[in-house]
Amino acid sequence: MTDCIEVRVTVDSRELADQMCSAVVGRRLAAAAQVVAPIVSTYWWGGEVQRADEWLLLMKTTVERFEDLAACVRELHSYEVPEVVAVPLVAGTADYLEWIRRETSPESSV
Numbered sequence: 001m002t003d004c005i006e007v008r009v010t011v012d013s014r015e016l017a018d019q020m021c022s023a024v025v026g027r028r029l030a031a032a033a034q035v036v037a038p039i040v041s042t043y044w045w046g047g048e049v050q051r052a053d054e055w056l057l058l059m060k061t062t063v064e065r066f067e068d069l070a071a072c073v074r075e076l077h078s079y080e081v082p083e084v085v086a087v088p089l090v091a092g093t094a095d096y097l098e099w100i101r102r103e104t105s106p107e108s109s110v
Contacts, residue, residue, distance in 0.1 A: 001088055003063050003064065004062055004097050005087060007066065007070075007085070008056065009056075009059070009077075010039070010056055011055050011078070011079075012052065012054060013078075014055055016076070017037065019076060020077075023072055024072055028103060029061060030065075031103035032100075032103075033057055035055055035056070035057055037056070038055055039056050040053060041053075041054045060089075061100065064104075065104045066086055070084045
């Protein structure tokens, strides 16, 4: 297991997806962010089953940076309760994982 994670977020527009990816990478909260688009989500909201087109964001970061990344997502997000979940990167090439750590280091944003 590594200290690197992939954070998954869904948003309701391509424009917001691009804005959010630019923000988290620009603030060095994620080393990289990809947009998977569009997806169809089915979920409970307001006591009913809902279905909507969404865009899935995949952001590579570290456990240490998760809370700051989540705060940035909440700041920009249009949803009352946005999906912000992290999954561990259990393995990866050493150079790629080091790149994630280096690019998201709080010192690199100074």
